[in-house]
Amino acid sequence: MADKGGMDKAKGKAKEMTGKMTGNREREVEGKVDQARGEVKKVMGEARDRAREAASSRRRDES
Numbered sequence: 001m002a003d004k005g006g007m008d009k010a011k012g013k014a015k016e017m018t019g020k021m022t023g024n025r026e027r028e029v030e031g032k033v034d035q036a037r038g039e040v041k042k043v044m045g046e047a048r049d050r051a052r053e054a055a056s057s058r059r060r061d062e063s
Contacts, residue, residue, distance in 0.1 A: 005037070007038070009035050012031045012032065012036075015028070018031070
């Protein structure tokens with residue numbers, strides 16, 4: 001998950017726009033789901049990074 005959801009969000013936006021342009025409601029909804037999945041990955045990645053930083057800081061403080 002190196003991009004932290006960016007690819008899912010971009011892919012989702014493309015699907016959503018394609019669905020809107022073609023009138024394919026199912027494709028549009030798939031796009032929105034992909035975007036939401038990307039946002040969740042982003043938030044999870046940020047939380048994981050903050051947790052690692054906090055743990056690292058705590059270890060430095062204990063030294």
